[in-house]
Amino acid sequence: xxxxxxxAALYGVATTYQPAExxxxxxxxxxxxxxxxxxxxxxxTPESIRAWADIGERGAAERLLPPVLVWWAGSGPPVELxxxxxxxxxxxELEGExxxxxxxxxxxPHGVHRVHVEAPDGRTATAALIVAPDRAPAAPERxxxxxVQLYSLLSEHSWGMGDLGDLAALARWxxxxxxxxxxxxxxxxxxxxxxPTDPSPYRPSSRRFPDPVHLRIEDVPExxxxxxxxxxxxxxxxxxxxxxxxLEKGALIDxxxxxxxxxxxxxxxxxxxxxxxxxxxxxxxxxxxxxxxDKHAAxxxxxxxxxxxxxxxxxxxxxxxxxxxxxxxxxxxxxxxxAVGIVHDLAVGVxxxxxDARTGSCHAREVSVGAPPDAFNARGQDWGLPPWRPDALxxxxxxxxxELLRGVFRYAGAVRIDHVMGLFRLWWxxxxxxPAEGAYVSYDGEAMLAVLVLEAHRAGALVIGEDLxxxxxxxxxxxxRRGVLGTSVLWFERDWTGDGDPLEPGAWxxxxxxxxxxxxxxxxxxKLAGAHVELRDRLGLLTRPxxxxxxxDAADTARWLxxxxxxxxxxxxEEAAVRALYGFLLRTPARLVGVWxxxxxxxxxxxxxxxxxxQYPNWRxxxxxxxxxxxxxxxxASSPRANALLGAVREGAQTRTAPPxxxxx
Numbered sequence: 183x184x185x186x187x188x189x190a191a192l193y194g195v196a197t198t199y200q201p202a203e204x205x206x207x208x209x210x211x212x213x214x215x216x217x218x219x220x221x222x223x224x225x226x227t228p229e230s231i232r233a234w235a236d237i238g239e240r241g242a243a244e245r246l247l248p249p250v251l252v253w254w255a256g257s258g259p260p261v262e263l264x265x266x267x268x269x270x271x272x273x274x275e276l277e278g279e280x281x282x283x284x285x286x287x288x289x290x291p292h293g294v295h296r297v298h299v300e301a302p303d304g305r306t307a308t309a310a311l312i313v314a315p316d317r318a319p320a321a322p323e324r325x326x327x328x329x330v331q332l333y334s335l336l337s338e339h340s341w342g343m344g345d346l347g348d349l350a351a352l353a354r355w356x357x358x359x360x361x362x363x364x365x366x367x368x369x370x371x372x373x374x375x376x377x378p379t380d381p382s383p384y385r386p387s388s389r390r391f392p393d394p395v396h397l398r399i400e401d402v403p404e405x406x407x408x409x410x411x412x413x414x415x416x417x418x419x420x421x422x423x424x425x426x427x428x429l430e431k432g433a434l435i436d437x438x439x440x441x442x443x444x445x446x447x448x449x450x451x452x453x454x455x456x457x458x459x460x461x462x463x464x465x466x467x468x469x470x471x472x473x474x475x476d477k478h479a480a481x482x483x484x485x486x487x488x489x490x491x492x493x494x495x496x497x498x499x500x501x502x503x504x505x506x507x508x509x510x511x512x513x514x515x516x517x518x519x520x521a522v523g524i525v526h527d528l529a530v531g532v533x534x535x536x537x538d539a540r541t542g543s544c545h546a547r548e549v550s551v552g553a554p555p556d557a558f559n560a561r562g563q564d565w566g567l568p569p570w571r572p573d574a575l576x577x578x579x580x581x582x583x584x585e586l587l588r589g590v591f592r593y594a595g596a597v598r599i600d601h602v603m604g605l606f607r608l609w610w611x612x613x614x615x616x617p618a619e620g621a622y623v624s625y626d627g628e629a630m631l632a633v634l635v636l637e638a639h640r641a642g643a644l645v646i647g648e649d650l651x652x653x654x655x656x657x658x659x660x661x662x663r664r665g666v667l668g669t670s671v672l673w674f675e676r677d678w679t680g681d682g683d684p685l686e687p688g689a690w691x692x693x694x695x696x697x698x699x700x701x702x703x704x705x706x707x708x709k710l711a712g713a714h715v716e717l718r719d720r721l722g723l724l725t726r727p728x729x730x731x732x733x734x735d736a737a738d739t740a741r742w743l744x745x746x747x748x749x750x751x752x753x754x755x756e757e758a759a760v761r762a763l764y765g766f767l768l769r770t771p772a773r774l775v776g777v778w779x780x781x782x783x784x785x786x787x788x789x790x791x792x793x794x795x796x797q798y799p800n801w802r803x804x805x806x807x808x809x810x811x812x813x814x815x816x817x818x819a820s821s822p823r824a825n826a827l828l829g830a831v832r833e834g835a836q837t838r839t840a841p842p843x844x845x846x847x
């Protein structure tokens with residue numbers, strides 16, 4: 183192994199990767215050097231590379247403990263403790279206790295503690311000790327639910343985009359009328375302000391705090407006592423105009439216009455004195471969130487061109503209001519009989535100029551996260567998101583990750599982890615390099631997973647990992663072992679080791695959320711009609727002749743219709759075929775089955791079309807019927823098509839039969 187490879191191995195930087203099982207690609211040396219430089223390692227000369235490698239290897243050989251240890255509650259103590267030299271003194275400082283702590287006796291309580299050791303030769307070391315339950319909370323035997331992009335679901339009360347009041351109303355209807363056990367929503371993280379705001383919910387300013395644009399103004403208690411009633415009514419009327427522009431005139435959802443109105447209303451409500459009970463609740467929230475909330479609020483004020491010293495409390499108050507309405511939506515879901523409730527989505531990263539990246543110390547600079555070239559994208563992908571530095575996370579005892587998870591779990595029945603493989607490794611792309619010239623950087627997946635399981639356990643919430651695409655060997659097994667559910671999409675569940683035929687229902691894994699499609703894929707009606715091929719052709723996104731794309735897609739759809747027929751599922755006509763595909767899911771052992779809400783009304787437009795920016799209105803489309811006519815939440819609730827599909831799903835969920843076997847159909 184040459185010196186650069188030795189050095190890269192010490193810092194978890196891969197010098198090769200495998201886009202396919204029998205293909206190995208060498209990472210350019212310039213990429214390896216650049217990534218190491220980002221981690222603070224000198225690679226300017228061969229001598230400096232050799233010196234850093236020698237020092238690193240000696241340090242690893244001589245250290246008593248790594249920065250972080252993991253103790254799974256059902257297992258023995260970490261092997262690193264057992265391997266300490268005889269006579270080493272060990273002291274455990276428990277989380278929440280005063281320094282001095284207690285020595286370990288059996289398994290320490292769940293938490294992130296500190297271990298201090300002193301060897302007979304005088305060497306000392308301190309490490310974080312993550313003590314986590316063996317598994318995250320178990321999923322129910324079978325629940326069905328809805329998947330929705332919240333902004334797209336406008337009710338007759340919305341101010342131009344779906345809000346948290348709409349989410350609560352959807353939960354009440356889905357739970358009480360159709361026995362749904364959950365609703366999964368897009369990330370509701372704080373966005374980066376600007377004109378226009380980046381509409382993607384997967385490129386937020388902060389994953390730690392939610393965005394007040396989702397507030398239902400009428401549900402803020404202070405509005406009932408606001409002396410500026412006329413001004414509030416005028417703002418509500420303008421919000422109604424935005425709603426009508428979208429629902430009646432075909433306008434796109436305008437997040438900036440919505441926020442301008444809500445911000446004006448919230449300024450009025452902030453001036454209203456809070457009751458003693460509300461003030462006490464607000465103070466308790468501030469104390470619980472600590473300095474992280476203050477930093478985020480100060481950043482929000484500065485980003486809005488305000489003096490943070492004068493406007494700090496206003497922005498803290500906005501976060502608190504949003505938190506209370508998020509919690510109210512979860513209560514509404516549980517009161518409607520949902521076993522899980524709201525499933526929140528945790529984006530894989532944050533905007534490089536946003537609050538988290540600018541106020542934290544764990545994000546790497548001059549590098550972004552993406553994906554290497556694969557069968558679906560020959561050029562690779564650059565998501566423009568700065569990664570966390572694995573060394574900084576470890577040195578902090580994973581404090582930023584713990585705080586992030588604790589914040590999201592506060593109001594969630596489950597959390598979906600976008601690109602869950604990122605707990606183990608991420609594709610780092612140096613600034614200015616094409617996506618193909620990146621390198622994988624490893625994280626301590628065991629520690630990241632332990633923190634995730636620990637916080638899920640504390641919240642009593644499920645964890646769902648989005649594990650689609652290229653997955654490192656052993657990752658799915660590690661996640662399953664710790665109770666993290668996977669994600670299975672019907673179109674991708676095939677016998678990839680054989681002829682690529684669809685897997686029969688009984689061959690699917692049980693520990694997953696199963697769905698027909700996602701926000702990044704065509705709605706099912708579009709797939710059945712081939713409309714997604716025509717859309718990509720119009721936008722110049724096809725890499726093969728359109729005739730070949732049409733033929734291959736039509737053959738794939740025909741094969742699926744054959745599968746449904748073989749199973750005795752009626753798939754004659756679009757509505758019946760959509761119901762049959764969800765009927766197929768209900769014959770799998772999947773614990774969670776999710777209905778993409780646009781499928782319930784025949785909407786053919788994807789919410790996001792990967793590979794586009796201004797060519798397609800990503801993240802700005804309202805829910806619509808098959809003709810593209812926008813639908814309100816009230817229209818959805820009275821839709822014969824929607825009620826027929828959800829009624830069939832409920833019936834199938836109650837009387838499911840999963841055929842045995844593991845062969846492709």
